Amino acid sequence: MIEGVIKFSAEHQRERLPSRRFGALGCELTAWREIMSKTQLVGRDPHLYAGAGYGNVSGRVGPPGSPLGGRAMLITGTQTGGLPQVGLDDYCLVERYDYRRNQVWSRGLVEPSSETMTHGAIYDLSPHIRFVFHGHSAVIWQQARELGIPWTDPAVPYGTPEMAMEVQRLYRTGGLSERRIVAMGGHEDGVVVFGRNAEEAGQVLMVYLARAYARTCRVGQI
Known part of the structure; x- marks a missing residue:
């Protein structure tokens, strides 16, 4: 499976997002994206995934009670995972998404992440979910079942209505709903976490990363 390929059609308007509206959320997302980069949950490795960048973060924009398919989000753009640092220009505003039509409506200087449909599906689960982080971690992914992490059907590809x-x-x-983390069975090393705020989503990710390393240590692999 080729990493980072957009599998939906995007009706995208290329324009700069105003910092007065999105700057604060962008900084909050960038802070956690920096932590994920330092722990190699986001990045680019020439020896992995055909050298494509991986990982993305998003945060809800607008009121909690927005209709399904219209829970707007600020999300890192496609193939920004490999950038050493990101700013607001590396984010995209997704205003709407439609699983049945496999289409996304967005604005920004970059097009939306290939994982946008998955992020939208998670936001549609509950109005209280405000942040979604997608990272790649071999140590979590390989031990997902032992750690009790829900696992998607390996036959379901990422970024598709079926994944949603x-x-x-x-x-x-x-x-x-209880774990707030899912391993993507058909997306090598892919894990997704979510929370009511950025700290909750980040904590879930870091806790499971630590649990995975602790388990690896107990079986003598590190």
Whole structure:
């Protein structure tokens, strides 16, 4: 599977996002994106995923009660995972997304992340979910079942309407609502976390990263 390929059609308006409206949220996301970069949950490795950048972060924009498919988000743009640092110009505003039509409506200097549909599906789970982080971690992904992390069907590719429906299924019946983390069975090393605020989402990710390393230590692999 090729990393970072957009699998939806995007009706995108190329324009600079105003810092007076999105600057504060952008800085909050960038802070956690920096932590994820330093822990190699976001980045680029020429020996992995055909050298493509990986990982992305997003935060909700607007009131909690926005309609499904219209829960606007600020999300890092496609193929920004490999950038050493990001600023507001590396984010995209996704205003709407439609699973059935497999289409996204967005604005910004960059086009939306290939994982936008998955982020939207998670925001549609609950109006209280405000942040979604997607990282790549071999140590978490390889031990997901042992750590009790819900696991998507390996036959379901990332960034598709099918993945959106799979995430919703796991939220209803697979323990995702309590764990707030999911491993993407068909997306090597991919994990997604979410929370009511950025700190909650980041804490879930860091806790499971530590648990994965602790388990690796116990079996003598580090």
